[in-house]
Amino acid sequence: MSFFGFDPTGPPSSKRNDAEELDFDDEDDAFNEETFGADVTDIRKDFDFGYGAKPQAEESILKPATQSSIKPGLSYAKAAQEELLQPMAALWGDSTSNEEERKEVTEEKDDSKKVLSLEEIEAKLKQQTPSSAGVQGTANVPGQPPVVQQPQQQFPNPYMLPPQVQQQMLAAAVASGQFPNMESASQAMAQSMMAAAAFQQTGMMPPLPFMNVPPHLQQQQQQPGQPQQPQQQPPSGLPQGQVPNQPQSQPESQQGKTQTAGRPVSQPLSVDRFPPIGVGIEETAKPQINQQQQQQQQQQYHQQQHQQYHQQQHMYRNNNRGYNHQQQRAQRRDYYQQQLQQQLEQMSPEEREKFTIRQNKVSKITRCSGFMGPKDKDFVTRFQLSQIVTEDPYNEDFYYQVYQIVKSSLGGATNDVNSIAQKYLDQSGHRLGGRSKRVDIALQRMQQQVSKAVTVAKERGQRSSGLSKEGALGRVSFGTGKQPRQQIIIKKEEASSEEKDDALPKEYKFPRSSRSFQLSIIEDIYTQVLKLESMERENQTYQTTELWKSLHLNDKIKTSTDEINPFISILSFDKTMKVFQRLFHFLSKEEQEQIIELIFTHLQKIDIVLKSSYKNYADTNYSIPKNVNDKIELFQSTIMRALVIYIGDTNFQQILSILNEIISNNNVLFLCTTKIGCSLLTVIISRLELIKQEYSKNLSAQDLSNWSLVYDKLFQGLEGRLASIFPPFFSNDESRKVVNEETNKNDGYIWQFLATLSLGGLLNHQRIIVDEIRNEIFGVMSLSKTTKEEGDAVKAAGLLENLNLFLNVMGLNATEDDISELASEA
């Protein structure tokens, strides 16, 4: 009631939201909690208190009936009745907010109802009965007691509702048809009494201009037939002079203004509830008399109640803390509303219309806001986070973590908790910082949440994820954040007897030449590599023995035709090629040597080398299938790259021994029909030649003679068939020439090979080479000529350039028409 200095404008939570701002933030919620959470307890206390206050009880019966809009104090009965009145409210122009209020009110009532246990009620009733006689007079004064009450001290407690009065009221109420819908009028009354108490405490009364228009007058206006009316005259406690206090004045003024404004807009509670019609008249006409009456009555009443007053006051004070608090807030609210009111008045009708619409929208939006307090939100957030957060991000969130690092390789790894908190803040609806927009605070809070969530997640992790019951056929498994879907729980094979018996690792159970065996080896390698990489990133020391074992370098697999090393057999898998460099760098120098040696020794057994020879495709016009070409490219960019780098770092003797291995274990001529083989030989020979020419001082005569021995061996393998290293699609020899989609690719690698070959050889070697590929040379020259004549000078030059790579080694130079000695040498 405004009388208590409360703004009656309804329940604290959402109303305030409406008015102040549309912020769904934590801050607001904090506010909400303050109101909701704290208020609940307040309500309880107040309620006790209120219950004792009989005058309120009466009032609640009488008044709500009259002031249809006074929600808080209403009993359900009233509420029901109010429904009937509602259309009227709508007429006054603000039905929406009204409705809203009503809802809130119902809530409020629920609250207060809940709060009071049956026992409590009983106890109260017992306490109160003794004084009943004295109260009789006041019992029927509608609305008076609240008027009298000055929340803090002046309250002259009329707390009792004597049974007779109750009955009177009851009878009256029933007679008036006031409780048509309710189970029974008595129930309603009990409720209304309670409600009234709550109402009183929570300050939910509309700001009635009590000074001017005593509530019962309004009652008269609205519900002339109301039985309580006659009883309204009896004494009403304190003189008005005692009543006034600060908060009270505000609602009053508001009221006045609204009334003058003639519209109850946006002051939904106070104004709408009040039919402005006629009030003004009454206001001026009756107040004086009424006040006098009231004063008298109240004085009498006061005396009667004096003793009780003291008793009750004690109780009252106990309940007062929350009350004061509320009062303050109510004042704030009042202030706000006042401002609003002023604004409203300054507006033009259209503006006001707009404003009203906006207010309605706002209240629609905020209707359901604020149900969750910050604690609730924290709980939910924590719960969500605990599903997501992990103490082990690199195992469970590897992709994301590494992706972020890779993507922002500059930023480096940020604190994990921070990033999760930030991320979550960004993604969730939490607006940063709440009302004050303090980002750091929000972040801080979220970080706390995350660390809490981590703890929760840890604890939960220990719980087992399945429940098995004795005799049950299946197991109950619980979905978790990490495995949201229920999974079939497969009993792990008992790793016991069987496996111990045959001490073979599982990959040996596959047929050893099978694809599954190869794949299992590859996966093994990957596992080891991943583990080592993980350790490397953590700067731990690591052992490569496991990895080395997984490579199976020294195993042999017997196939029907041949014996093959498992490692060689897997080299042609794309994923092996991809992992090669990653594993290569973990190996020690000796291990690298071994692995390189193995590869070169078995070069022609490597599937992809085998397949890259043009000889395989004689049937299909020598066109190499695309997947083979892709593999060749992959091989070149992975394994061959590693090999070339290795060769670049190795000394003369080692390279020589490698070359020797290749020549002794492979068909060199066949290797030269493959791009891979050709290129590798080129690299090796040119490296040897380079060392020989640049660092010859470091080489012993033995080394040099070894080199020429090996070279001779190599040359012998090629001699007489040199022309065959030209794939037909690159050949310009008219007799072999084939045109397919490969033809236009760069054949530079062949000329490079020939160039290095002649570079390593003596004059007679060179002569043989030139002799054997004479047709190719002239073919290129003529092709270049025709190409140039056709206008493609660039291509022609390219052809010649490749040719001259080779010829220049021997001090010759070719043009389209002629081969001459190089100018510099001449």
Next chain:
Amino acid sequence: MLFFSFFKTLVDKEIRVEFKNGVEITGTLKSIDQYLNLKLDNIKTDVDKYPHLIAVRSLFIRGSMIRYIHLNPVDVDTSLLQDAARREAIATGGDKFAGR
């Protein structure tokens, strides 16, 4: 958690979601959770077919409603994805990694 981890990297990227009921929606992925529920922003769809979506700008999609998600290949680091898959397989096999 691999898919969750993976989709987290696609936040703010454009994806196309194909529902089990055949509806296809393209939009910017705003958020994803461990159930692969999605939040899409700025959605585009065939409004001739689905006129009820004409006014919808952003969506929350229950993960179980999704049949396919079409991705832009450039947003995916396949080799990393392979590693992540292997790691997860290894880790669920009980062989946890020490660190990253």
